Amino acid sequence: MKLFEKLMYPVLVILIFFYMYHANYNPGYFENVLAREGGSLQWLIIFTLFFASAMCFYRASILKPFRGAGFAGCLVLAGFIFLAFGMDEMSWGQILFHYKTPGLIAERNSMGEMNVRHLVVAGFEFTDIIFTIGIKILATLYFIVLPFFYSRLDKIKNFVNRFAIPLPRYTQTAAYAVAAILMSFIPSPLRHIVFEFVFYWILVLMMYNPLNEEVFSRVSLVR
Secondary structure (H helix, E strand, C coil): CCHHHHHHHHHHHHHHHHHHHHHHHCHHHHHHHHCCCCCHHHHHHHHHHHHHHHHHHHHHHHHHHHHCHHHHHHHHHHHHHHHHHHHHHCHHHHHHHCCCCCHHHHHHECCCCCCCCCEEECCEEHHHHHHHHHHHHHHHHHHHHHHHHHCCCHHHHHHHHHCCCCCCCHHHHHHHHHHHHHHHHCCCCCHHHHHHHHHHHHHHHHHHCCCCHHHHCCCCCCC
16 A cells, blocks of 8 residues: 555544534534535545546656557546646536526526536436435446456456546545445435545546556656
8 A cells, every 4th residue: 555545544534423413413514504505525525536537647758658559548538637627626616606507507507506416307406416316336346346257357457448437446445435324324305415525526536546557657667
């Protein structure tokens, strides 16, 4: 485990228990201040997503001469995805500039905001679809199934490495599982915001020190 991980895991644990405490003993402060739209927790999520985006762009720039345009292109794509998630989290600048949401979007957005995550699809918010259904399925495949087959099937290994897919280590998988369990101790319906923040940081740590680190590290490259 690298130093950055050793520092971040205790920080995440402290933050989880901080939000857990307020959700249980000071729910008004948790929901109306900490976890509200434009609150400190949302800004932590935005920073995390922008940090992940910058990491992808940086790696693409330094690895392109050695791994090729296709590998770098996958990293750039991942960077833009994180950037888009970050921009949507801040409602594309609306929480800063407070401009009015176009009527067509406002009618289909549960919060009346300029973003995708609160759009209502078939009676469900987009966030609920992603984090209630999608993340549980994808996380199981990504954190457990894919690493298992990576070390056993060369076709899977070549595919993962060719398309610059960072794989989680067992410590990161365990961190995700522990975080998911701890969320059950947050009684507020806004617990998903805490989980979203922790989940994104685990992704950052996984990208920083993945199981297939040699693919992303300049140390292993022949210059």
